[in-house]
Amino acid sequence: xxxxxxxxxxxxxxxxxxxxxxxxxxxxxxxxxxxxxxxxxxxxxxxxxxxxxxxxxxxxxxxxxxxxxxxxxxxxxxxxxxxxxxxxxxxxxxxxxxxxxxxxxxxxxxxxxxxxxxxxxxxxxxxxxxxxxxxxxxxxxxxxxxxxxxxxxxxxxxxxxxxxxxxxxxxxxxxxxxxxxxxxxxxxxxxxxxxxxxxxxxxxxxxxxxxxxxxxxxxxxxxxxxxxxxxxxxxxxxxxxxxxxxxxxxxxxxxxxxxxxxxxxxxxxxxxxxxxxxxxxxxxxxxxxxxxxxxxxxxxxxxx
Ligand SMILES: C[S@@+](CC[C@H](N)C(=O)[O-])C[C@H]1O[C@@H](n2cnc3c(N)ncnc32)[C@H](O)[C@@H]1O
Numbered sequence: 542x543x544x545x546x547x548x549x550x551x552x553x554x555x556x557x558x559x560x561x562x563x564x565x566x567x568x569x570x571x572x573x574x575x576x577x578x579x580x581x582x583x584x585x586x587x588x589x590x591x592x593x594x595x596x597x598x599x600x601x602x603x604x605x606x607x608x609x610x611x612x613x614x615x616x617x618x619x620x621x622x623x624x625x626x627x628x629x630x631x632x633x634x635x636x637x638x639x640x641x642x643x644x645x646x647x648x649x650x651x652x653x654x655x656x657x658x659x660x661x662x663x664x665x666x667x668x669x670x671x672x673x674x675x676x677x678x679x680x681x682x683x684x685x686x687x688x689x690x691x692x693x694x695x696x697x698x699x700x701x702x703x704x705x706x707x708x709x710x711x712x713x714x715x716x717x718x719x720x721x722x723x724x725x726x727x728x729x730x731x732x733x734x735x736x737x738x739x740x741x742x743x744x745x746x747x748x749x750x751x752x753x754x755x756x757x758x759x760x761x762x763x764x765x766x767x768x769x770x771x772x773x774x775x776x777x778x779x780x781x782x783x784x785x786x787x788x789x790x791x792x793x794x795x796x797x798x799x800x801x802x803x804x805x806x807x808x809x810x811x812x813x814x815x816x817x818x819x820x821x822x823x824x825x826x827x828x829x830x831x832x833x834x835x836x837x838x839x840x841x842x843x844x845x
Contacts, residue, residue, distance in 0.1 A: 587660065587663055587664075587667075589659075589660075590656055590659065590660045598630060598652075598653050598654055599653040599654075599680060600630075600653075600682075600696075600700055601630065601696055601700060603632045603633075603654070603657065604632075604695070605632060605633060605635060606632075606635055606636060606695050606720050608635065608639060610720055610735060610739065610741065611635055611636050611639045611640075612639065613733070613735050613741055614636070614693055614718045614720060614741050615639065615643060615644065615718075617718055617731065617733060617741055617743050618691045618693070618716040618743065620640060620643075620646055620691055621644065621646070622644055622645045622646055623646075623690075624644070624646045624647075625646070625647050625648075625649070625688055625689050625690050625691070626640045626646050626647070626648040626649065626689065626690075626691040626692075626693065627649045627650070627651065627686040627689040627691070627692050627693070628648070628649070628650045628651070628692075628693045628694075629651055629681040629686065629692065629694055629696065629704070630651070630652060630681055630694075630700075631650025631651060631652040631657075631658075631661060631676060632650075632652065632657055632661075632695075633657060633660055633661055633664060634650050634652075634657075634660070634661030634662075634664045634674070634676060635664075636648075636650070636693045636695075637649060637661075637665075637674045637675075637676070638661075638664055638665050638668050638670055638674055640691075641665075641668075641670035641673040641674045642668055642670055645673065646673065646691075647673055647674075648673060648674050648675075649674070649675050649676070649677065649686070649689075650674070650675070650676040650677070651676075651677050651679050651681050651684045651686065652677075652679075653678070653679070653680055653681075654678075655678045658676045658677070658678045661674075661676040682703070687710075687711055687712075689711065689715060690712065690714070690715055690716070691715070691716050691717075691718070692708065692715060692717045692718070693717075693718050693719075693720075694717065694718070694719040694720070694722070695720035695721065695722070696719075697722050698722045698723055698724065698725060699725075701719055701722050701723065701724040702724050702725040702726070704724075705724050705725075705727055708744075708746060709727075709746065709747075709773070711746045712746065713747060713748035713749075713801045713802045713821070714745060714746060714802060715745070715746040715801075716743060716744070716745055716746075717743070717744040717745075717746065718741060718742065718743050719741065719744075720739075720741055721739060721741070722742075723742055724744070727744060727773050728773070729742040729743055729744055730743050730744055730745050730774060730800065731743040744774075745800050745801050746801065747771070747773060747774040747799040747800070747801065748801065748802045748821040749771070750769050750771055750776065750799055750804065750826065751769055751771035751776070752768070752769060752842075753766060753767070753768055753769075753842070753843055754766070754767040754768075754769065754826060754840035754842060755767070755840060755841055755842075756780070756782075756826075756838055756839070756840040757838070757839055757840070757841075758837050758838045759782065759830075759838060760830075760836065764782075765780050765781055765782030766781040766782075767779075767780050767781075767826075767840055768780075768781075769797070771799070774798060774799050775796070775797065775798060775799075776797040776798075776799065776806070777793070777794060777795040777796070777797060778793075778794060778797065778806075779791050779792060779793045779794070780792045780794070780808060790810075792808050792809070793808075794806055794807060794808040799821070802820045802821045802822055803818075803819075803820050804817070804818070804819050804820060804821060804826060805817065805818050805819075815830050816830065816831055816832070817829075817830055818832065824841075825840065825841055826838075826839065826840035826841075827839050827840075
């Protein structure tokens with residue numbers, strides 16, 4: 542039989558999913574509803590702090606990520622023991638604690654509510670991962686999380702979007718996973734529908750490759766101006782070159798993609814098709830054409 546709590550959670554989650562852009566308000570209403578009905582978490586509370594789902598946050602109230610969803614988010618992020626994970630608005634600490642338990646990873650939580658921070662610390666001790674996990678009381682819009690290589694979110698679309706400019710300045714390759722909520726104007730690199738009414742999203746912070754580059758090592762020893770117009774992890778652009786014809790000409794391309802530091806785009810002239818695969822590192826684009834190691838290409842920013 543479906544319990545009252547399951548029913549209410551189902552209704553609440555459906556409301557959240559149907560109206561994602563109003564997520565903080567809906568999460569707040571949901572939490573309030575659960576609070577009024579006295580629904581408590583049986584899994585995470587302890588005798589010092591009776592955890593309620595309506596527990597007060599700053600920009601959004603507390604609602605937990607389920608343990609199985611946490612595991613799915615960590616899998617989607619491809620967490621490794623060498624990662625540094627930050628959960629923004631860490632609630633009772635479930636995500637950092639599970640990450641440390643499963644992967645032995647260093648994990649941090651930033652949480653506004655001091656009672657939840659104290660509870661997270663006790664939960665980490667009970668889970669015997671307190672040597673790997675740290676919780677800090679603070680505001681996610683003030684605290685520094687730039688050292689993260691994995692970022693986890695369960696905040697709502699508008700808060701995700703407020704964080705987006707900071708996230709886009711993080712190290713290229715940082716994986717960002719969100720429970721249920723998207724970011725406006727940044728399409729996810731991957732999304733997985735985990736169960737009815739629940740989807741998890743992955744973004745990989747792209748390196749900044751926007752603008753002008755000078756490519757060398759092209760067939761016939763030519764150089765070319767490469768202009769990239771980057772929109773998050775996608776880009777299009779043009780190559781101004783004479784490598785494939787006698788007259789200098791401009792080739793336009795679309796559908797380029799940068800995944801962290803890895804770059805791929807295709808272009809063609811009237812005779813041949815080319816695929817460039819490479820990476821951005823130390824301010825340089827290096828790669829090969831058509832998977833042929835004998836066709837290495839390098840691009841640098843023009844000298845000023
Ligand atoms: C929906 S809960 C998610 C909790 C946890 N990350 C999880 O997935 O189970 C959002 C959490 O963010 C916290 N929070 C809200 N605004 C915050 C802010 N500006 N800075 C830090 N934490 C905040 C709330 O107290 C709450 O615990």
